Amino acid sequence: MSKFKKKRGASKPEISTASLPDIIFMLLFFFMVVTVMKEAELKVAVKVPSGTELEKLERKSLVSYLYVGKPTLKYQAVYGTAPRLQLNDQLSTVDDIPVYIESERAARNEADKGLITASLRVDQEITMGLVTDVKTELRKSGQLRINYSSTVRARALDQ
């Protein structure tokens, strides 16, 4: 029986935690790389529609966002409940679109200027009136590449 006798009963074996920082750093770097900071505080409520024929927006740096929806509760007292357009951080009107598009172009490289996509994040419950105005204004500004932001729809349409 002496073979199995504990030799050092007093000292407990400990797991080395020396590599713990390395593991954490690995995770940290992963999240640092995949992190995308929120672009802007949303002042309009946007629940985008769903679809099946979706395409990924390839280069995030070449995307300009336009949000359309009803102002959120916090802003309803000031702006009412009619659908509004949000550019960058503030609620705007369609007349502000040419300036916005121009500033978005100015912020990009010369070579990338033609490749900017306007991502329209529009609430699914608002009517087409404002969306049409936005589209017309984008066409006037020569911003023709657009993308109707949508989520993936899993189920088929009701027959």
Added chain:
Amino acid sequence: MARDREKPSVNASSMADIAFLLLIFFLVTTTIDVDKGIAVKLPPYSEEEPDQLKLKKRNVYRVVVNAQNQLLVRGELQRVATLKENAKRFINNRGVDAEMSESPKRAIISLQNDRGTEYGTYITVYNELKAAYNELWNEAAQAKFGFDYKDLDGEQKKEIQADIPLVISEAEPTGFGKE
């Protein structure tokens, strides 16, 4: 000098805590959502309305969505769920039915909505029309090259698109409904 052998070392046990702190910060701020959507290329702006008078009636597939989110296809009420199949039949008719398109190259889908149409409905309809084209491209790609459309290279994609060009023309919306 008995002490020389002991090298002084910085206590690194708090390194994990610092890393954790940073990790949690990035965990919280992370949004791993890929941006997806329906890609559309708008036509350049021009003052005049393009005139569709010289188009043959059989080549135009007129889809109208009204302010009550109802769908009118070539003058008849239709459900959104059947739109894709009907549009496919229209585009890929290739002269068979006298009422439908002569060839996919000449087929034009004309989409018109009202200013009071709900955006969600509009997108659903647009999505179905795009799905019709995507399915036709897939079928053509399978028949010609034996692969799905998305697996083709640029040259082959162009070949398919030359045969079945995507033409969804949007007319100026009507303004009957309440916005």
